[in-house]
Structure formats: structure tokens, C-alpha cells
Amino acid sequence: MQSHDHTPGQNHQELAYLPVPFPKAPPKKPRFAALRAWWDTAWEENGVLYTMWEDVLSVPEAGFRHMAPWLRAVLMVAGVSFVVLMAKAAGEVVLEALHQLLTAVPKVQVGVDTSSGVFAVVDQPVRTYIAQHAAGLPVEGSTVYTLWLLTGIVALVLGYLSRNNGVRAMWTAHGAATVFMVWTATPDTSRPVAVALAVLAWTFLSAFAMRGLTLRRPAARPVEITVQPEIHVPVQPPAAPADQHNGCPFRD
Incomplete structure (x- = not known):
């Protein structure tokens, strides 16, 4: 049977050995994509970071008493930490001065x-x-x-x-x-x-x-009673409206 392939020197069975292309890999997502998405969402209106920033901006008007609870807690923790650090530093200075004083004292006979x-x-x-x-x-x-x-x-x-x-x-x-x-x-x-x-x-x-120390019991202060006379006038009930027919027994 005559072949219909007009290409000279080409065998039709060799087409089965041609290389098959591999499927392309899906594109990789950029790094920190989830973090960037969360960051953009948090700065939107009513987002977490947007709300916190609004709380910070409202501090001058609200004051310490009416500011956001989380901001008040942060300030209190920072203040307590600062006081503790200052007390520790002051205590070290006092102890060092006391140590120098006591080490110099043995010279006294x-x-x-x-x-x-x-x-x-x-x-x-x-x-x-x-x-x-x-x-x-x-x-x-x-x-x-x-x-x-x-x-x-x-x-x-x-x-x-x-x-x-x-x-x-x-x-x-x-x-x-x-x-x-x-x-x-x-x-x-x-x-x-x-x-x-x-x-x-x-x-x-x-x-x-002992300046100001006394053995006498403090005298009891007399109770001041203020009498304010008040006159209560009972409220009079409103007068009954007059009859439109002047007492006539016949009405319309």
C-alpha cells in the first residue's frame, strides 16, 4: 500500500519518539505575602493597628482616666518599671555610701x-x-x-x-x-x-x-444642728369648669 507521507526519507513510526513537554510549575508566591496582606488589612478603617493609632491620638483629649485600657496598662507598667529601676539605683547609691561610712567608722576608738x-x-x-x-x-x-x-x-x-x-x-x-x-x-x-x-x-x-504629743483626749466637737423652718402649702385642686348652660337642666 502506498504511503500518503510526501516527506522524503521520513518514517511515519518515528513520531512516537518525539519528546513530550512537561507541565509548567505554578508561579511562586512572593515572600511575606501573608504578612503584607495582614498589614494592609490592619491599617484599613476599623483595623487593629488603625484603631490603636486612633487611641494614641485621642490621649490628649481623653486624658489618663478615659484613655484606652490597653494604653493605660502600658503606661502603668512602664511607670512601675521606671520607679523600680530608680529605686534600685538609689538603693545601690545609699548602700554604697553607708558601706563607706561604716568601713571608715572602726577608726573611732x-x-x-x-x-x-x-x-x-x-x-x-x-x-x-x-x-x-x-x-x-x-x-x-x-x-x-x-x-x-x-x-x-x-x-x-x-x-x-x-x-x-x-x-x-x-x-x-x-x-x-x-x-x-x-x-x-x-x-x-x-x-x-x-x-x-x-x-x-x-x-x-x-x-x-515628741513635739505635739499630749495625753489628753481630744474634746468632742459639739454637733451643729441647723434648724430651717419650712412651710409646706398643699397644692389646691383645680376648680371645676363652669357649666356652659348656667345650670339649665336641658342640654343640646
Whole structure:
């Protein structure tokens, strides 16, 4: 049978071995497409970021009390964090200054005659008592003596300024401890005079530390009763309308 293919030297069966083209891969989505879509949606009207930005812009008019709750919470957390950081920094400075003060204190001699005058009547027995009873403590006796002085000064100043009962109690305990140390460390022959001078000095300073303290109970204020006479006039009922027919029994 004669073939209908007019191409010279070409076999019809070779068409089955031609290469088959592969399907094209789908185009890849650009990176961060979902993030970009969310970003565009969030900045649309009534979106999340759009609403938050509107809350921020309305702060000057709304004030702290009426601002958005989430913004108020952020400001409160930031404020508390700032206060904590400042308190920590201030505490480190105070502790460093106190450490330098206490490390320099041991140069002060304790238990010897380092004071003179009337102040020595109270000061020297206190130094002697602290030197005798601070031997087994992990701090130096001079440090204890400095803390004793600081406690008295702080209680005196704060008691005069604040009139706080807790500060007054601290001042009272400091005075009682001082009198006890003077009584214990003073020789028997001069003990009464030393204790008397210590009590007089503490009483004189107590006039400043316990300023405003009174043992009298505050007088009760009389209750003010205000009498305001009022006259209540009852509301009169409205008068009945007059009859249009002047009492005529016949009506239209």
C-alpha cells in the first residue's frame, strides 16, 4: 500500500519518539505575602493597628482616666518599671555610701576616753558598754556605736518633723537603752549622777522629738444642728369648669 507521507526519507513510526513537554510549575508566591496582606488589612478603617493609632491620638483629649485600657496598662507598667529601676539605683547609691561610712567608722576608738565635758558622762559609758558586749558580733564595736548615734539622730529629727508615733517609739527605746548602758557601765560611786544627767538630757531632747504629743483626749466637737423652718402649702385642686348652660337642666 502506498504511503500518503510526501516527506522524503521520513518514517511515519518515528513520531512516537518525539519528546513530550512537561507541565509548567505554578508561579511562586512572593515572600511575606501573608504578612503584607495582614498589614494592609490592619491599617484599613476599623483595623487593629488603625484603631490603636486612633487611641494614641485621642490621649490628649481623653486624658489618663478615659484613655484606652490597653494604653493605660502600658503606661502603668512602664511607670512601675521606671520607679523600680530608680529605686534600685538609689538603693545601690545609699548602700554604697553607708558601706563607706561604716568601713571608715572602726577608726573611732571605743571604750576609751575619747570625749570630754558633760557629754562624756553619757558617751563614755555607752562606748565602754558597746566595747564589752560587741566582742562576739560579726561587726566592729565602732560600727555598733555609729549605728547607735545615727538611730538617735534620725529619731530626733523625724520625730520633730513628722510627729509619727512609730518614730516616737523608736526615740523612747533609744533613750531607755542609753540610760541602761549608762547605768551598767558607770562605776557605783558615780552611777546615780550619771544616770540622772542621762535622763535629763533625754528629757530635754524629747521636747523636740515628741513635739505635739499630749495625753489628753481630744474634746468632742459639739454637733451643729441647723434648724430651717419650712412651710409646706398643699397644692389646691383645680376648680371645676363652669357649666356652659348656667345650670339649665336641658342640654343640646
